[in-house]
Amino acid sequence: MSAPSCNDRALLNDWHVVADCLALTLDVPFTTRLMGVDLIVTRSVLDTRIVRADTGHRVCSEGRYGFVWACLGKPERDPFYVRESDEIDRHLLSGGSIAVNVSGLRLVENFLDMGHFPFVHTGWLGEEPHTEVLPYNVTVTEEDEILATECKFYQPIASPTAQQGMLVDYTYKVIRPYTVALYKSNPVHPTRMDVIVLFVQPVDEDNCVAHSYLCYLKDGMEAAAVRSFMQLIFAQDKPILENQVPKRLPLDPRAETPIRADIVSIKYRRWLGERAITYGAIPLHVASSAGVNGRMEG
Numbered sequence: 288m289s290a291p292s293c294n295d296r297a298l299l300n301d302w303h304v305v306a307d308c309l310a311l312t313l314d315v316p317f318t319t320r321l322m323g324v325d326l327i328v329t330r331s332v333l334d335t336r337i338v339r340a341d342t343g344h345r346v347c348s349e350g351r352y353g354f355v356w357a358c359l360g361k362p363e364r365d366p367f368y369v370r371e372s373d374e375i376d377r378h379l380l381s382g383g384s385i386a387v388n389v390s391g392l393r394l395v396e397n398f399l400d401m402g403h404f405p406f407v408h409t410g411w412l413g414e415e416p417h418t419e420v421l422p423y424n425v426t427v428t429e430e431d432e433i434l435a436t437e438c439k440f441y442q443p444i445a446s447p448t449a450q451q452g453m454l455v456d457y458t459y460k461v462i463r464p465y466t467v468a469l470y471k472s473n474p475v476h477p478t479r480m481d482v483i484v485l486f487v488q489p490v491d492e493d494n495c496v497a498h499s500y501l502c503y504l505k506d507g508m509e510a511a512a513v514r515s516f517m518q519l520i521f522a523q524d525k526p527i528l529e530n531q532v533p534k535r536l537p538l539d540p541r542a543e544t545p546i547r548a549d550i551v552s553i554k555y556r557r558w559l560g561e562r563a564i565t566y567g568a569i570p571l572h573v574a575s576s577a578g579v580n581g582r583m584e585g
């Protein structure tokens with residue numbers, strides 16, 4: 288019996304990825320959980336159906352980008368449109384669905400953080416002494432997305448096709464509370480970007496599944512290499528994320544002492560607070576009264 292535990296209407300009325308289509312076997316039920324609600328996903332030759340385990344009621348579902356999506360309430364808008372998914376010279380594939388014992392908001396924040404590259408992804412996405420996060424710009428767009436531009440970081444092996452270390456250009460976009468995208472300069476085509484979109488499934492407030500959607504330029508790149516590179520990097524993040532204390536993301540800017548100035552993280556927490564997102568977070572008033580004082584370890 289599952290108890291719905293989310294009161295954030297914006298999340299209840301939005302779409303969330305709940306399964307990778309490749310993980311489904313025809314006519315074999317797949318169980319998962321979304322915001323405290325146990326779901327059963329079945330796929331037949333006719334359609335994909337999602338029902339709540341507690342009531343048997345059907346949940347809104349659709350397929351896009353190779354994933355199964357669910358909405359527990361009334362959908363108010365479509366899933367995020369990934370423009371690059373229309374470009375035929377890209378590999379479009381799932382990078383896997385990885386369960387992580389931490390709030391999905393923590394996972395999004397870690398995805399935005401370049402400062403951990405030399406320490407967590409040593410020899411791949413960073414290495415000492417290139418540890419400095421150079422200044423970059425952060426704005427909130429007319430579409431109400433957080434956009435971080437002019438991010439640059441030295442990376443020894445930035446992608447599966449990288450032959451040598453390079454200064455990599457990044458753009459980050461927080462699209463929805465649990466959806467974030469990364470645009471990264473391609474080593475073969477310097478004017479174009481590879482794209483990783485992370486659709487984070489809030490299983491409950493302390494657990495999530497990270498579903499990554501990869502849109503990499505095909506030139507010189509094998510699909511299998513793209514996928515295994517993503518999984519290698521994510522395997523390095525998972526234990527760091529699971530050691531974060533507390534599991535939920537404090538929205539009080541004073542609750543944690545950032546090791547480094549991280550303006551996109553500060554902006555993300557503020558943006559969540561202004562939109563009254565509480566699921567997976569320690570809201571401002573709670574953090575203040577409880578004296579939460581966690582540490583940044585990611």
Ligand SMILES: [Fe+2]
Pocket residue numbers: 397403407408520524
């Ligand atoms: Fe990482």
